[in-house]
Amino acid sequence: MRRRRRFMIWEWLAVLTANKGECMYCGDRSQTMDHVIPFADGGADELTNLVPVCHDCNRRKTDKTPPVWFIGMDQTVRWAGNGTPQGRSGRGDGIMSLREMYLSVHEEVLGLLDDLDTVAAEIADPKRREWFKDRYRLYGYPSASYGVARARRQAEQRISEERGYPSVDEELARRMKQRGLSPAD
Ligand SMILES: [Zn+2]
Structure with missing residues (x-):
């Protein structure tokens, strides 16, 4: 049985503040980290497999990959007694056929996979990682005494004050300046 590893504060912060601090799946404020490929299915216990999510989405997604989770969601169509694979009998009433329903979920999943790629690249950005x-x-x-929530408030304040993640070199220059040194010293 694989054991989960514990994550250091800087790792939590690098994930939770990605995607503007929003849940990958619903856009609410992120609260925890989700294994995109579920840990139980052999997903890596590494930052490359983690995205920021809210507790609700994390609980609902359970041990599924995002495409399986989306396809399995209740489509909430109510056929009201005359549903057919082509929609409602009689058509022209705006009820999707099964094919249209599937294609619309397919589009949603492709959009989500694009978003996942973007956020993965943000979390993998070496400059940003170094910053944390x-x-x-x-x-x-x-x-x-020093938890993720407190560290996050601090980090978000720093990020807004510094207008993003300065490069490590800029940061070193800034600190040396504070100590009255020039980068050449
Ligand atoms: Zn969510």
Whole structure:
């Protein structure tokens, strides 16, 4: 049986603040990390397989991949007694056929996979990763006295003050300037 690893604070922050801090699946504020390929199915316990999500989506998705989860969602069509694979008998009433329903889910899944690629690239960005690692590595793992929520508030404030993630070189220059040193020293 594989054991899950614990994530350090900087890793939590790198994931939770990606996608503008929003849940990958519904757009609410993110609260936790989701294994895109479920851990139970052999998904990697690494940042490359994690995205920011809210607790509700995390609970609903369970051990499914996003395409399987989306396709399995209740389509909430009510055929009201005269449903057929082509829609309602009589047509022209705006009820989708099974083919149209499937194609619309298919479009949604493709859009989601595009979004997942974008967020994965953001989380993998080495400059951005360094930014979090550099500031939060020493805090180690979340604890009762210094948890993810508090670190996140701090990080989000820093990100807005610094208008994004400065490169590590810029950051080094800034710190040296604070100490009255020039980068050449
Ligand atoms: Zn959500």
